[in-house]
Amino acid sequence: MAQLIPVDTFDLIIFGGTGDLAMRKLLPAMYHRARDGQITTDSRIIAVGRGEMSRTDYVSLVERALQENLKEGEFDANEWREFEARLSYFNADALDYGTWTDLAKSLSGKHERTRVIYLATAPQLFGPIATGFSANGLINSCTRIVLEKPVGHDLLSARLINDEVGRCFDENQIFRIDHYLGKETVQNLLALRFGNSLFEPLWRRGVVDHVQITVAEALGVGGRIDFYNSTGALRDMVQNHMLQLVCLVAMEAPSSLDHDAVRDEKLKVLRALKPITADEIKTRTVRGQYTAGAINGTTVPGYAEELGSDTDGAETFVALKVEVENWRWSNVPFYLRTGKRLESKHSEIVIQFQDVPHSIFPDLARNIVANRLTIRLQPDEGVKLSVMAKEPGPGGFALRPVSLDLSFEETFGIRYPDSYERLLMEVLRGNPALFMRRDEVETAWQWIDQII
Ligand code: BG6
Numbered sequence: 336m337a338q339l340i341p342v343d344t345f346d347l348i349i350f351g352g353t354g355d356l357a358m359r360k361l362l363p364a365m366y367h368r369a370r371d372g373q374i375t376t377d378s379r380i381i382a383v384g385r386g387e388m389s390r391t392d393y394v395s396l397v398e399r400a401l402q403e404n405l406k407e408g409e410f411d412a413n414e415w416r417e418f419e420a421r422l423s424y425f426n427a428d429a430l431d432y433g434t435w436t437d438l439a440k441s442l443s444g445k446h447e448r449t450r451v452i453y454l455a456t457a458p459q460l461f462g463p464i465a466t467g468f469s470a471n472g473l474i475n476s477c478t479r480i481v482l483e484k485p486v487g488h489d490l491l492s493a494r495l496i497n498d499e500v501g502r503c504f505d506e507n508q509i510f511r512i513d514h515y516l517g518k519e520t521v522q523n524l525l526a527l528r529f530g531n532s533l534f535e536p537l538w539r540r541g542v543v544d545h546v547q548i549t550v551a552e553a554l555g556v557g558g559r560i561d562f563y564n565s566t567g568a569l570r571d572m573v574q575n576h577m578l579q580l581v582c583l584v585a586m587e588a589p590s591s592l593d594h595d596a597v598r599d600e601k602l603k604v605l606r607a608l609k610p611i612t613a614d615e616i617k618t619r620t621v622r623g624q625y626t627a628g629a630i631n632g633t634t635v636p637g638y639a640e641e642l643g644s645d646t647d648g649a650e651t652f653v654a655l656k657v658e659v660e661n662w663r664w665s666n667v668p669f670y671l672r673t674g675k676r677l678e679s680k681h682s683e684i685v686i687q688f689q690d691v692p693h694s695i696f697p698d699l700a701r702n703i704v705a706n707r708l709t710i711r712l713q714p715d716e717g718v719k720l721s722v723m724a725k726e727p728g729p730g731g732f733a734l735r736p737v738s739l740d741l742s743f744e745e746t747f748g749i750r751y752p753d754s755y756e757r758l759l760m761e762v763l764r765g766n767p768a769l770f771m772r773r774d775e776v777e778t779a780w781q782w783i784d785q786i787i
Contacts, residue, residue: 343375343449343763345763346445349382349453350383357455358404361755361759368756369418378421383438384424386426387426388426394419397419425437430463432470439471449479458482461486465499469503479509480504484511485574488566490777490784513576516758522769538663542688546585549671550577552674553676566649568649568651569650569787574780578605581671608782618656620656621653624639625638625651654672657670681713682713683710697731715742717740721737722737
């Protein structure tokens with residue numbers, strides 16, 4: 336059984352405290368951890384937002400958000416009362432440090448506790464907010480800062496943000512979040528690859544034909560149209576989530592789970608990505624945009640209608656043929672694809688093995704389908720290995736593909752925690768292994784920039 340390790344008393348300060356991420360992910364995640372007894376009663380969650388609002392109004396807003404975003408049966412009135420006692424709200428302008436007085440007052444005198452500053456804001460505010468904490472003397476060795484993705488919109492802006500935040504915080508105090516790294520099944524990739532000796536000899540060129548990584552979403556862009564339209568699928572999903580998945584599939588075994596050992600190996604993969612040059616864009620990339628249609632019988636508008644403009648707008652779908660140029664993966668294509676408003680929400684990694692070199696079976700059974708290992712990230716998390724088997728009974732050798740299928744939920748029979756639950760606890764403990772280091776983020780942008 337995994338153990339629940341409580342975290343030390345903390346102050347968690349969320350900039351963007353009334354925003355979508357806080358309401359849909361961060362506060363529900365903290366509620367779950369509080370409910371499981373992982374956070375102390377005198378820890379505080381301090382939301383900072385630009386709207387004038389009383390504490391009572393903020394608490395009601397969070398209560399409604401939890402009721403909407405938790406699964407059936409997860410909201411409990413008693414647990415909620417205990418949880419809400421930890422909440423407070425400050426109205427402050429991130430760029431006007433004069434308005435931070437109340438916030439600063441509330442933090443002063445609490446220097447001994449872990450202090451986490453979570454920036455769920457636009458990336459252009461990351462530097463100025465970090466500077467504000469520094470200018471107000473609110474940073475000490477127990478302070479950490481979390482940067483939501485995207486860190487910038489290209490290499491240059493990422494460097495500027497990293498420089499500005501880096502002037503106020505040491506690299507080991509900066510936690511750049513990619514929530515895919517907190518998903519149970521993504522971590523399971525490490526367990527599958529490095530907790531079993533079975534796969535290692537097969538995990539390479541000469542045995543693997545190609546790899547497919549798919550992250551499909553049924554939802555459209557919803558209320559995030561302004562953000563999304565200046566971002567697009569390549570920046571929103573590929574630069575971070577998809578490339579991190581490529582890293583975990585392709586990397587060599589780290590010497591330990593030490594945060595830098597893992598991140599060093601991931602970085603080597605990013606550095607080995609073959610550039611997609613201008614004359615290869617047409618053959619190695621596809622981009623698309625959803626139009627109006629129906630999903631499960633419900634009519635949905637197209638992206639252009641949602642945008643309400645004649646301009647082309649951002650891509651909502653992207654597919655890429657990626658190559659990792661090293662000894663292990665030379666000439667093994669990695670096909671990545673991601674998009675919104677696809678048929679259903681499903682994310683998976685497929686390791687497609689090569690065909691058998693020669694069939695010894697008679698004509699009837701010639702159609703041997705090559706083995707494939709499918710790692711389902713969501714929903715119905717699990718692993719499936721397809722193998723050829725003989726159909727039982729008389730009539731000679733008739734072969735057919737069958738699956739060895741493992742569903743994690745059925746096997747372990749527990750609720751799968753949301754990735755933010757794990758990641759927030761890791762920040763509070765000061766463990767950066769599941770977060771992106773500066774060089775990873777910048778190397779990923781460098782590769783993406785030439786495609787853009
Ligand atoms: C976010 C993107 O990082 O990931 C969103 O900004 C996307 O556009 C989301 O919808 C997908 O996350 P998940 O966990 O639902 O696969």
